[in-house]
Amino acid sequence: xxxxxxxxxxxxxxxxxxxxxxxxxxxxxxxxxxxxxxxxxxxxxxxxxxxxxxxxxxxxxxxxxxxxxxxxxxxxxxxxxxxxxxxxxxxxxxxxxxxxxxxxxxxxxxxxxxxxxxxxxxxxxxxxxxxxxxxxxxxxxxxxxxxxxxxxxxxxxxxxxxxxxxxxxxxxxxxxxxxxxxxxxxxxxxxxxxxxxxxxxxxxxxxxxxxxxxxxxxxxxxxxxxxxxxxxxxxxxxxxxxxxxxxxxxxxxxxxxxxxxxxxxxxxxxxxxxxxxxxxxxxxxxxxxxxxxxxxxxxxxxxxxxxxxxxxxxxxxxxxxxxxxxxxxxxxxxxxxxxxxxxxxxxxx
Amino acid sequence: xxxxxxxxxxxxxxxxxxxxxxxxxxxxxxxxxxxxxxxxxxxxxxxxxxxxxxxxxxxxxxxxxxxxxxxxxxxxxxxxxxxxxxxxxxxxxxxxxxxxxxxxxxxxxxxxxxxxxxxxxxxxxxxxxxxxxxxxxxxxxxxxxxxxxxxxxxxxxxxxxxxxxxxxxxxxxxxxxxxxxxxxxxxxxxxxxxxxxxxxxxxxxxxxxxxxxxxxxxxxxxxxxxxxxxxxxxxxxxxxxxxxxxxxxxxxxxxxxxxxxxxxxxxxxxxxxxxxxxxxxxxxxxxxxxxxxxxxxxxxxxxxxxxxxxxxxxxxxxxxxxxxxxxxxxxxxxxxxxxxxxxxxxxxx
Numbered sequence: 001x002x003x004x005x006x007x008x009x010x011x012x013x014x015x016x017x018x019x020x021x022x023x024x025x026x027x028x029x030x031x032x033x034x035x036x037x038x039x040x041x042x043x044x045x046x047x048x049x050x051x052x053x054x055x056x057x058x059x060x061x062x063x064x065x066x067x068x069x070x071x072x073x074x075x076x077x078x079x080x081x082x083x084x085x086x087x088x089x090x091x092x093x094x095x096x097x098x099x100x101x102x103x104x105x106x107x108x109x110x111x112x113x114x115x116x117x118x119x120x121x122x123x124x125x126x127x128x129x130x131x132x133x134x135x136x137x138x139x140x141x142x143x144x145x146x147x148x149x150x151x152x153x154x155x156x157x158x159x160x161x162x163x164x165x166x167x168x169x170x171x172x173x174x175x176x177x178x179x180x181x182x183x184x185x186x187x188x189x190x191x192x193x194x195x196x197x198x199x200x201x202x203x204x205x206x207x208x209x210x211x212x213x214x215x216x217x218x219x220x221x222x223x224x225x226x227x228x229x230x231x232x233x234x235x236x237x238x239x240x241x242x243x244x245x246x247x248x249x250x251x252x253x254x255x256x257x258x259x260x261x262x263x264x265x266x267x268x269x270x271x272x273x274x275x276x277x278x279x280x281x282x283x284x285x286x287x288x289x290x291x292x293x294x295x296x297x298x299x300x301x302x303x304x305x306x307x308x309x310x311x312x313x314x315x316x317x318x319x320x321x322x323x324x325x326x327x328x329x330x331x332x333x334x335x336x337x338x339x340x341x342x343x344x345x346x347x348x349x
Numbered sequence: 350x351x352x353x354x355x356x357x358x359x360x361x362x363x364x365x366x367x368x369x370x371x372x373x374x375x376x377x378x379x380x381x382x383x384x385x386x387x388x389x390x391x392x393x394x395x396x397x398x399x400x401x402x403x404x405x406x407x408x409x410x411x412x413x414x415x416x417x418x419x420x421x422x423x424x425x426x427x428x429x430x431x432x433x434x435x436x437x438x439x440x441x442x443x444x445x446x447x448x449x450x451x452x453x454x455x456x457x458x459x460x461x462x463x464x465x466x467x468x469x470x471x472x473x474x475x476x477x478x479x480x481x482x483x484x485x486x487x488x489x490x491x492x493x494x495x496x497x498x499x500x501x502x503x504x505x506x507x508x509x510x511x512x513x514x515x516x517x518x519x520x521x522x523x524x525x526x527x528x529x530x531x532x533x534x535x536x537x538x539x540x541x542x543x544x545x546x547x548x549x550x551x552x553x554x555x556x557x558x559x560x561x562x563x564x565x566x567x568x569x570x571x572x573x574x575x576x577x578x579x580x581x582x583x584x585x586x587x588x589x590x591x592x593x594x595x596x597x598x599x600x601x602x603x604x605x606x607x608x609x610x611x612x613x614x615x616x617x618x619x620x621x622x623x624x625x626x627x628x629x630x631x632x633x634x635x636x637x638x639x640x641x642x643x644x645x646x647x648x649x650x651x652x653x654x655x656x657x658x659x660x661x662x663x664x665x666x667x668x669x670x671x672x673x674x675x676x677x678x679x680x681x682x683x684x685x686x687x688x689x690x691x692x693x694x695x696x697x698x
Contacts, residue, residue: 064629071629073600073629073630074629238624238625242624251422257624257627257628258628259628260624260625260628263625268622269622269623269624269625270620270622271619271620271621271622272620272621272622272624273617273618273619273620273621274618275587275591275606275609275618275621276587276609276612276618277636278606278634278635278636279606279607279608279609279636279637279638280413280420280422280423280636280638281422281636282635282636282637282638282641283635283636284633284634284635284636285627285633285634285635286627286631286632286633286634286635287626287627287628287629287630287631287632287633288628288631289628289629289631292631
């Protein structure tokens with residue numbers, strides 16, 4: 001740490017995107033810059049905040065920010081800069097009256113040790129620390145709100161309905177399944193390994209689960225698990241899986257789509273052929289992004305936090321240690337290497 | 350007419366489906382049976398009704414009933430029997446207390462001169478005859494309810510929103526466009542000929558319209574007409590058109606889908622590639638079938654009938670004369686031969 005008058009400059013390792021990514025992302029699309037530094041002072045009159053990053057969240061949507069795109073919802077990461085994502089941090093300096101040094105926050109931050117946050121109103125202050133802090137990248141953060149809003153608001157469930165979840169052991173899927181079980185639904189999930197399937201059945205209490213990689217005919221696989229059809233599909237995958245699900249939806253079924261991970265690394269997304277089922281079965285297929293529901297965060301926390309404390313809802317994380325392991329952790333999402341929510345620990349306090 | 354005691358037997362021409370249809374339907378997939386007859390008496394104790402068919406409705410969904418399918422919503426027409434569809438008829442004999450001889454009705458009937466209706470509770474009694482009777486196959490019948498429920502209930506429009514309608518001069522499209530204009534939306538439609546495009550602009554008051562057959566790049570065609578994007582898409586077409594629309598939808602847009610006529614004659618439906626837009630733009634894509642809204646028919650009529658009488662909503666029909674021309678009229682839907690709602694006159698009274 002170098003002090004220069006009032007200035008405190010510290011070294012600041014960063015995960016930098018080298019260039020736009022086409023196809024399957026590789027660790028080498030990013031690199032760890034160990035030579036950078038950051039001033040831990042905010043400019044006089046600025047309302048910026050500097051946070052020390054503790055936990056970083058690896059989320060599939062980040063793949064969409066690695067490619068050149070004009071999508072305003074998923075602004076392209078500028079090559080040469082640290083990538084961004086959700087994370088948990090500690091305020092080390094604040095020009096923002098609602099946050100003070102030492103406060104814990106979650107929100108969008110940089111993949112680096114320290115981040116200057118110029119729009120601190122986007123940060124959520126963490127008031128409850130009797131649960132693991134990393135949970136604010138998952139069950140108590142963006143994936144949690146996605147699962148909660150997607151299941152309760154978009155899917156509008158009824159007791160006893162048949163619920164199917166793809167990528168079911170992931171950050172969002174494991175929660176949707178547990179919410180649906182607590183609500184009184186019949187819940188089946190799919191995932192990409194036996195270990196994950198066991199987790200779904202044993203740890204998360206799904207009624208049934210299967211390894212989609214072992215199923216040559218997804219339509220048949222779903223028909224076996226849902227002879228009566230699917231009322232609610234929580235879509236995380238897209239492509240062939242969606243096509244098979246459409247064949248198995250029931251009349252007036254609902255599909256909440258928060259992602260289509262199977263498509264992100266394809267130059268051209270797969271074609272989905274069975275959309276006429278949306279008409280004949282009067283299906284509602286609706287997309288959602290968590291940030292539309294951020295204004296309801298307090299309400300969400302009021303519902304979910306007690307369930308976490310009482311152990312009614314559990315959460316499995318896959319924790320990578322150190323910023324240097326962050327690129328591999330992120331890329332692992334797309335091969336399904338992670339078991340549960342993928343988190344990176346930058347520092348524990 | 351042959352009388353046999355109490356019995357009155359009349360000849361009854363019928364349009365018969367020869368066999369299940371694969372690919373593009375042909376006139377020769379049906380034939381006119383001129384040798385049949387029907388008794389105009391209902392059995393003692395039966396609540397059946399016999400109607401003389403006046404107007405028959407040609408609707409795209411009927412194609413789906415010509416193929417072998419286990420879809421309960423679109424039961425396959427049994428080959429060797431007359432096909433069925435919506436129509437307007439006059440009651441000639443009734444065992445059903447709520448209908449009497451001479452009453453006019455609309456509902457599902459056979460493609461024949463006379464039909465024995467065994468479930469007369471599915472028929473709607475026509476109480477208003479100051480409008481053309483054929484309108485009960487269109488603006489005041491199934492397509493009308495589809496347009497009304499699809500636009501107002503599914504699309505949940507807001508004044509000033511940008512509305513796009515494919516197959517816009519058809520039975521449903523022309524109504525959706527007029528409803529949207531009356532509601533205060535900006536409305537663009539597409540159709541398959543210059544004549545239809547003129548109709549959209551001049552007769553139905555669309556803000557703009559284009560011939561999709563003249564556009565090599567549908568995405569570019571939509572971008573030119575909707576530089577700011579589409580809030581509401583009324584989907585009648587599917588396939589490539591849907592793919593192009595998805596690229597041009599705005600955030601929180603809505604797609605009401607009542608059919609996908611471009612797909613009905615394909616062995617394998619086209620793949621739709623741009624579904625990820627549903628997630629990123631939080632689009633609601635929802636199917637509808639008119640019969641879910643039949644219980645609201647009285648309310649619908651109360652709203653739409655005055656608009657028809659006052660000329661605020663107009664309706665263009667393409668009228669084929671005679672049951673012998675019904676197969677060609679039905680098939681014409683799939684090449685876009687019809688201009689406006691395709692009706693067949695079996696008898697005028």
